[in-house]
Amino acid sequence: MNKNPLDMTMAEARSELKRLAKVIAAANSSYHTADAPEISDAEYDRLRRLNSEIEAAFPDLKRADSPSDNVGAEVAEAFSKVKHDVRMLSLGNAFEDTEVDDFVGRVRSYLGHVGPLAFTAEPKIDGLSLSLRYENGELVQAATRGDGETGENVTHSARTISNIPHHLDNAPDLLEVRGEVYMRHDDFAALNERQIEKGEKTFANPRNAAAGSLRQLDANITRSRPLAFFAYAWGALSEPLATTQLAAVNRLRSLGFQTNDLTKLCASAQELITHYKSIEEQRSTLGYDIDGVVYKVDDLELQRRLGFRSTTPRWAIAHKFPAELAWTRLRGIDIQVGRTGALSPVARLDPVTVGGVVVSNATLHNEDYIQGRGNKGEEIRDGKDFRVGDWVQVYRAGDVIPKLADVNLAERPDDAAPYEFPTICPECQSPAIRDDGDAVRRCSGGLICPAQAIEKLKHFVSRGCFDIDGLGNKQVEAFFGDPELPVKEPADIFTLQVRDADNGLKRLKNRDGWGDKSTQKLFAAIDEKRNIPLNRLIFSLGIRHVGEAAANLLARHFSSYDKFIIAMDEATDRDSNAYQDLIAIDGVGEVFANSLVTAFSATSERASIDRLTQHLNIQDVVQADTGNSAVAGKIVVFTGTLEQMSRAEAKAQAEAAGAKVSGSVSKKTDILVAGPGAGSKATKAAALGITVIDEAAWLALIAEE
Numbered sequence: 001m002n003k004n005p006l007d008m009t010m011a012e013a014r015s016e017l018k019r020l021a022k023v024i025a026a027a028n029s030s031y032h033t034a035d036a037p038e039i040s041d042a043e044y045d046r047l048r049r050l051n052s053e054i055e056a057a058f059p060d061l062k063r064a065d066s067p068s069d070n071v072g073a074e075v076a077e078a079f080s081k082v083k084h085d086v087r088m089l090s091l092g093n094a095f096e097d098t099e100v101d102d103f104v105g106r107v108r109s110y111l112g113h114v115g116p117l118a119f120t121a122e123p124k125i126d127g128l129s130l131s132l133r134y135e136n137g138e139l140v141q142a143a144t145r146g147d148g149e150t151g152e153n154v155t156h157s158a159r160t161i162s163n164i165p166h167h168l169d170n171a172p173d174l175l176e177v178r179g180e181v182y183m184r185h186d187d188f189a190a191l192n193e194r195q196i197e198k199g200e201k202t203f204a205n206p207r208n209a210a211a212g213s214l215r216q217l218d219a220n221i222t223r224s225r226p227l228a229f230f231a232y233a234w235g236a237l238s239e240p241l242a243t244t245q246l247a248a249v250n251r252l253r254s255l256g257f258q259t260n261d262l263t264k265l266c267a268s269a270q271e272l273i274t275h276y277k278s279i280e281e282q283r284s285t286l287g288y289d290i291d292g293v294v295y296k297v298d299d300l301e302l303q304r305r306l307g308f309r310s311t312t313p314r315w316a317i318a319h320k321f322p323a324e325l326a327w328t329r330l331r332g333i334d335i336q337v338g339r340t341g342a343l344s345p346v347a348r349l350d351p352v353t354v355g356g357v358v359v360s361n362a363t364l365h366n367e368d369y370i371q372g373r374g375n376k377g378e379e380i381r382d383g384k385d386f387r388v389g390d391w392v393q394v395y396r397a398g399d400v401i402p403k404l405a406d407v408n409l410a411e412r413p414d415d416a417a418p419y420e421f422p423t424i425c426p427e428c429q430s431p432a433i434r435d436d437g438d439a440v441r442r443c444s445g446g447l448i449c450p451a452q453a454i455e456k457l458k459h460f461v462s463r464g465c466f467d468i469d470g471l472g473n474k475q476v477e478a479f480f481g482d483p484e485l486p487v488k489e490p491a492d493i494f495t496l497q498v499r500d501a502d503n504g505l506k507r508l509k510n511r512d513g514w515g516d517k518s519t520q521k522l523f524a525a526i527d528e529k530r531n532i533p534l535n536r537l538i539f540s541l542g543i544r545h546v547g548e549a550a551a552n553l554l555a556r557h558f559s560s561y562d563k564f565i566i567a568m569d570e571a572t573d574r575d576s577n578a579y580q581d582l583i584a585i586d587g588v589g590e591v592f593a594n595s596l597v598t599a600f601s602a603t604s605e606r607a608s609i610d611r612l613t614q615h616l617n618i619q620d621v622v623q624a625d626t627g628n629s630a631v632a633g634k635i636v637v638f639t640g641t642l643e644q645m646s647r648a649e650a651k652a653q654a655e656a657a658g659a660k661v662s663g664s665v666s667k668k669t670d671i672l673v674a675g676p677g678a679g680s681k682a683t684k685a686a687a688l689g690i691t692v693i694d695e696a697a698w699l700a701l702i703a704e705e
């Protein structure tokens, strides 16, 4: 049949590439237009592989319409959602050397590890993460990180990146390679020059340029943008790559990926910091942007044991480079009202470049900060306050919102007056109150405050919450003020379609920015989210102190909305069992519990929640893969010293097996795991007739299927 590409002449290769381009394009279009594709999937894959092999042997002959760059099917799928088999996580940050010591200390104490412990240290590339999926050695899909669980399909773009292999030899059958797409400084400068020549917009920095180039529908444009890829991690795998981080990355390199040469194995916090300093010194000569150094536990078995906290691994951390600074003029102070009513002062500045990014707004935190006082009332900046007209220093660390750090009093205009923090809400004129011990002044208007209502809605539709396609901040703002089809609270989103159909006035599809298709799509996206997991619902309500991790905790604890809401009603009485139960959940404190219970007992807020839940089908929490576990659903308390593992690891392991870990013994406790030195909890458990076991028995129990 086909000749081995390595035995082909130039002429043969050229004509074979031409034939393949045609056959594969025909197969792509028949795949799309007809129900029955003309060739089998296996044959299709073989043709594509042959095409890649010839291109590898004769790189100069690669055609402009090469099938390896883009496929009809892929472009049609461009930006469609891709659910990651293995979540794509972010990293916790460290800024100070002491935080690196803390990280190493935390790893050791979690593992109860005293012997030698190795870490890798490597540059943190300032680009965008990408996951490349290879099946049987062929690149089949590329996806962005998105919210970590679901990203966007960018296969068509990824194929144009020259150092991403389309084909791998001797790779696991299934291999997801993860890494960073970035743009080199020289390529970035040249791209901006070309953009200027063409009269098109320039990019602010290499990272934005890389992002804009990857999210391109037209693969020809992406190809003209000089992107590159560093591999540093992996997702789903059919077999392990190696037993250590370093060996796994080396394996990726031998498969043909670019990996970072500055990766080094270190044996202590001190060695990590030394390598960090060395990378920092080389930073300006690397030719690409980095914003820190990433440390990872080298042993992959230890990585597995360490596992994750809600969105970040326990086994890795990013040690960021120090913030960048610049001086400029403070032109004004505006107050923004957030979703929980917090009044946040924002500095309006003469635009200034800080570390390559133009900054014209910065946070001023709260009224004490403006006056030169810290959170505990202590003096900061030698007590100097900020005044409109001041010459101020802007500070920016990585992605963190820029803040005002300092002021030069010698440059203060004579007429600059101390700033008076408002005591009424600038949005709804309700009193803005500062509770004892709270650094923040809050609008007391609740849902009558339009700013709070709108911010709550924005939170509600955001990623991690209801995440409704086609309903972002812009649309929320437009609907909020819409006289005919207003959306003032979450429930209104779910009545939009019915109200639109009833509406004798102008239909949504006939409005500016909307059409038949986009309206249908919006209604479909809303309908899709009528089914919502309990944890997402709780997080979406935007209750103060109830973040994503807390919502997960509550959902796991109560498992169904019915049980949750009954508990909330009962817990209004602080002496009730329900309230005691709530604060006994490991990880729930009084502040959190009070905020939660208050939200559910405040009549207008509660009514708004009840109006919303009528439209929803709230899914119970399914305990993942723990159905068979002997401890699934059981409430467990640990006390005394554990000898095999730390308390933190024991807790994570118990939760992974479907148990709930509580901090105190009550009638509801199922098992007390008591190590040496157990005291009052063991006595109480015995009195209540609760099963008390030792650590060995516990380990045997969770090992049972």
Ligand code: IVH
Residues within 6 Å of the ligand: 089, 090, 091, 122, 123, 124, 125, 126, 127, 128, 129, 145, 179, 180, 232, 233, 294, 313, 316, 318
């Ligand atoms: S490891 C489970 N290594 O930083 C952790 N990430 O702030 C997987 N990044 O989303 C990430 N360089 O996009 C890792 N050498 C490196 C990195 C790196 C850049 C990015 C990555 C991640 C983000 C977290």
